[in-house]
Amino acid sequence: MDLAVDRTQSLPAVASEASLVAELQAGSEDAFAYLLGVYQNPVFNLISHILGNDSEAADVLQEVFVKVFKGIRHFHGQSSLKTWIYRIALHEISNHRRGWLRRRLRETASFDHESHEETAASWREQAGRTANPYQVLEQAERQDLVKRALADLPPVFRAVVVLREIEDLSYREIAEVLGIPEGTVKSRLLRGREMLRRRLGSILG
Amino acid sequence: MFESCLEVRQLFSDYVDGQCDREASAAVRFHLRYCEACRAALDSLQAVRAELKLLPHRRVPEDLALRLRVQLSQRLHRNLLERLRVRIENAIEPLLVPASTAVLTAVICFGVLMASGSPPRANTPDVPLQLATPPRVEALAPIDFNTGDQGLTLLTHIDASGRVLDYKVLSGQPSPGLAQMMLFSLFHPATLFGKPTEGRIVLSLRRITVRG
Numbered sequence: 001m002d003l004a005v006d007r008t009q010s011l012p013a014v015a016s017e018a019s020l021v022a023e024l025q026a027g028s029e030d031a032f033a034y035l036l037g038v039y040q041n042p043v044f045n046l047i048s049h050i051l052g053n054d055s056e057a058a059d060v061l062q063e064v065f066v067k068v069f070k071g072i073r074h075f076h077g078q079s080s081l082k083t084w085i086y087r088i089a090l091h092e093i094s095n096h097r098r099g100w101l102r103r104r105l106r107e108t109a110s111f112d113h114e115s116h117e118e119t120a121a122s123w124r125e126q127a128g129r130t131a132n133p134y135q136v137l138e139q140a141e142r143q144d145l146v147k148r149a150l151a152d153l154p155p156v157f158r159a160v161v162v163l164r165e166i167e168d169l170s171y172r173e174i175a176e177v178l179g180i181p182e183g184t185v186k187s188r189l190l191r192g193r194e195m196l197r198r199r200l201g202s203i204l205g
Numbered sequence: 206m207f208e209s210c211l212e213v214r215q216l217f218s219d220y221v222d223g224q225c226d227r228e229a230s231a232a233v234r235f236h237l238r239y240c241e242a243c244r245a246a247l248d249s250l251q252a253v254r255a256e257l258k259l260l261p262h263r264r265v266p267e268d269l270a271l272r273l274r275v276q277l278s279q280r281l282h283r284n285l286l287e288r289l290r291v292r293i294e295n296a297i298e299p300l301l302v303p304a305s306t307a308v309l310t311a312v313i314c315f316g317v318l319m320a321s322g323s324p325p326r327a328n329t330p331d332v333p334l335q336l337a338t339p340p341r342v343e344a345l346a347p348i349d350f351n352t353g354d355q356g357l358t359l360l361t362h363i364d365a366s367g368r369v370l371d372y373k374v375l376s377g378q379p380s381p382g383l384a385q386m387m388l389f390s391l392f393h394p395a396t397l398f399g400k401p402t403e404g405r406i407v408l409s410l411r412r413i414t415v416r417g
């Protein structure tokens with residue numbers, strides 16, 4: 001059984017993609033607005049999970065769409081629109097990361113404090129809605145642990161894990177997005193998953 | 206058959222993705238039947254995967270979606286403005302009016318379909334656009350004011366009769382001239398199923414100075 005099925009029904013079908021691309025290349029504002037509508041949330045989700053920070057993700061997202069607007073003329077359907085946009089996103093993330101790493105080292109203290117408060121706030125919010133606050137606390141704590149474990153993965157492994165487990169891309173799509181062979185996707189995924197399992201397995205059990 | 210548990214665990218990642226061939230899958234399943242440690246390892250791998258899938262999906266905040274939309278519109282219309290400027294310069298030149306300037310306020314606008322408080326609907330492709338139309342500019346009041354070099358971008362709230370209810374400056378410097386212009390400008394209201402309704406429109410104003 002092939003478990004790596006495409007689960008992205010909400011994205012435009014391949015048949016209509018060519019006409020969408022043609023309209024984008026003609027500079028249709030409606031087509032670009034549609035493109036934003038379809039891709040801004042998945043791309044933001046991707047960037048945010050890889051960077052582990054929403055406000056950094058906002059800056060990168062704007063850069064990504066600037067590149068998309070500029071580059072669409074040179075898009076000739078070598079890959080799907082989705083993998084092309086994701087590839088731009090991954091490229092912008094690594095461009096951004098150099099500067100980001102430096103800033104993060106300086107701001108580690110305040111960043112940790114902020115993310116802790118955020119978690120506490122979302123826990124209070126959720127707790128108000130459910131009968132069993134202990135369960136919610138457990139889930140919020142688990143999610144926090146998972147996010148931290150993901151953030152601690154070395155970037156090359158984190159990107160592959162996020163693209164596969166959170167964005168549901170196939171091995172071939174991940175290979176296209178990252179510009180690496182499928183064999184490398186497999187081995188990075190194996191190592192990334194194993195690192196997460198070692199760190200989280202006993203807690204999640 | 207596998208020599209060791211290590212060997213079988215090397216296949217787990219492919220196995221959970223359905224990437225193992227028939228033979229390898231069968232061998233993994235066979236090993237799992239007899240090895241409790243590997244069963245536990247596979248279970249914890251699946252638990253980690255399930256947690257990753259449960260992480261909340263991040264959505265673009267409303268103000269960022271609007272910024273993206275404005276950025277797009279400005280980019281698409283920049284060329285248009287450049288062409289317009291060239292045309293006006295060509296038209297004015299023959300008059301040869303020394304030391305005088307003609308001023309034009311160029312407008313870029315796009316409607317943002319949204320009910321109060323909800324995210325911009327024009328950004329969600331599932332809204333059939335022909336059933337809802339954004340507000341349109343009918344005429345901007347001919348009031349000259351300085352928009353600055355960067356221009357002004359406004360989110361303008363238009364009621365069902367085409368009046369400006371309020372506006373928010375998204376970028377640029379507000380001025381008394383702007384308030385006056387908004388007061389005396391005319392708009393077509395947004396429509397929903399053919400009926401006028403409240404709506405919002407983003408206006409991007411830029412004063413182009415054409416030298417004689």
Ligand SMILES: [Zn+2]
Nearest residue numbers: 210240242243
């Ligand atoms: Zn074993």
